[in-house]
Amino acid sequence: MLSEIVQRQKDLCPALKDVQGLAALSQLRGDPPEHLLPAAYVVLLDELAGDSGITGGVQQLVQLRFGIVLIVSGLVDDLGTGAVGALTEVRRQERAALLGWAPEGAQEGLSFDRGELMAVTAGTLRWMDIFQTTTIYRS
Numbered sequence: 796m797l798s799e800i801v802q803r804q805k806d807l808c809p810a811l812k813d814v815q816g817l818a819a820l821s822q823l824r825g826d827p828p829e830h831l832l833p834a835a836y837v838v839l840l841d842e843l844a845g846d847s848g849i850t851g852g853v854q855q856l857v858q859l860r861f862g863i864v865l866i867v868s869g870l871v872d873d874l875g876t877g878a879v880g881a882l883t884e885v886r887r888q889e890r891a892a893l894l895g896w897a898p899e900g901a902q903e904g905l906s907f908d909r910g911e912l913m914a915v916t917a918g919t920l921r922w923m924d925i926f927q928t929t930t931i932y933r934s
Contacts, residue, residue, distance in 0.1 A: 799898040807892035853934035
């Protein structure tokens with residue numbers, strides 16, 4: 796499912812210059828190179844399972860939450876106007892690409908959960924948008 800989300804962002808979010816997964820995010824030492832910004836990294840955050848609704852097996856409705864870590868540059872003034880503008884555009888494209896879309900295996904389209912500031916470094920802003928959907932695990 797995460798690889799589908801990565802590909803959908805690559806296809807439908809032209810403002811993003813780089814879209815990858817957890818492995819690439821874990822390899823970062825500092826900020827990505829300027830020519831790769833804005834960048835997005837898709838990571839699974841958690842799964843929350845409900846009770847099994849059948850006898851003699853397991854069938855659970857599972858809520859999946861994943862984060863999209865966005866890194867943008869442009870903190871050139873006290874208000875960070877460039878970074879805020881870049882973040883606003885990337886998030887607009889991201890929501891247009893993902894909201895209501897159901898990746899393979901999802902029982903419903905993606906919905907937005909929340910967004911939060913992760914970090915501000917010398918020149919970049921890191922933000923995470925959290926989306927969710929549900930799937931079914933069966934034995």
